[in-house]
Amino acid sequence: MITVENLSYSYDGDPVLDGLSLALGDEWVVLAGPNGSGKTTLIRQLNGLLEPDGGSVLVDGTPVQDDPVAARTAVGMVFQSPRSQFVASTVGADVAFGPENLGLDHEEIDRRVDAALSAVNLDGREDERIDALSGGERARLAIAGALAMEPEHLVLDEPFAGLDWPAQRSVLGHLDDLAADGVGIVVVTHDLRDLRTRADRVIGLRDGEIAFDLSPEAATEALPDIDVRVPDGW
Numbered sequence: 727m728i729t730v731e732n733l734s735y736s737y738d739g740d741p742v743l744d745g746l747s748l749a750l751g752d753e754w755v756v757l758a759g760p761n762g763s764g765k766t767t768l769i770r771q772l773n774g775l776l777e778p779d780g781g782s783v784l785v786d787g788t789p790v791q792d793d794p795v796a797a798r799t800a801v802g803m804v805f806q807s808p809r810s811q812f813v814a815s816t817v818g819a820d821v822a823f824g825p826e827n828l829g830l831d832h833e834e835i836d837r838r839v840d841a842a843l844s845a846v847n848l849d850g851r852e853d854e855r856i857d858a859l860s861g862g863e864r865a866r867l868a869i870a871g872a873l874a875m876e877p878e879h880l881v882l883d884e885p886f887a888g889l890d891w892p893a894q895r896s897v898l899g900h901l902d903d904l905a906a907d908g909v910g911i912v913v914v915t916h917d918l919r920d921l922r923t924r925a926d927r928v929i930g931l932r933d934g935e936i937a938f939d940l941s942p943e944a945a946t947e948a949l950p951d952i953d954v955r956v957p958d959g960w
């Protein structure tokens with residue numbers, strides 16, 4: 727469980743989040759909002775990449791700042807620009823890096839790397855150099871790196887941008903499996919296609935505040951109010 731209590735955050739004195747509270751359990755949550763509404767600023771606090779100016783974020787009851795390693799193990803994060811997320815030069819080594827740091831044995835590391843790469847349709851490409859991958863392949867690799875950590879919560883910032891349809895379908899299928907296993911999924915996106923039947927909640931953010939927190943059905947009328955398009959067939 728991730729609990730955000732009265733969270734405030736400013737960049738150089740400009741408030742972006744102001745007294746935001748939220749609880750995220752083992753459910754599928756879509757976080758939607760227009761550009762600049764504070765989505766990325768919010769999720770970066772969920773595993774300690776940003777430190778709150780006020781209020782707190784707790785993961786399983788422990789403040790993130792008290793145990794950042796536990797928070798980063800429990801809350802996996804995939805960002806929009808994956809380039810900076812890679813730590814190794816080849817595909818397999820990069821995905822193995824996180825599990826290796828957890829001190830897992832080789833068999834378990836291999837199992838996780840295989841499962842994560844296959845979830846994003848990159849199986850068999852362990853030895854390829856990351857700098858030779860396309861943008862979409864890098865985005866998929868970043869997702870594989872987070873999957874291999876087998877976190878309790880997986881937070882993905884615009885995960886489908888730049889992914890072709892087979893890769894999107896594969897990632898969605900894997901997220902479905904994770905959700906069925908009790909992993910909490912948070913998808914930050916402007917593009918709600920394929921998410922209506924998956925999401926338990928749609929949280930709308932506007933100007934750093936929660937404008938609504940509703941079921942997908944109930945969010946239909948609220949989404950245009952925060953300038954997020956309701957997809958055809960939603």
Ligand SMILES: Nc1ncnc2c1ncn2[C@@H]1O[C@H](COP(=O)(O)OP(=O)(O)OP(=O)(O)O)[C@@H](O)[C@H]1O
Nearest residue numbers: 737738742759760761762763764765766767768931
């Ligand atoms: N590093 C930074 N320094 C200064 N201001 C920032 C920084 N990062 C974000 N901001 C500002 O904070 C506000 C919220 O940005 P944030 O990236 O959290 O929004 P977002 O909802 O994720 O937007 P987008 O949909 O465009 O990704 C914006 O006004 C942005 O300009």
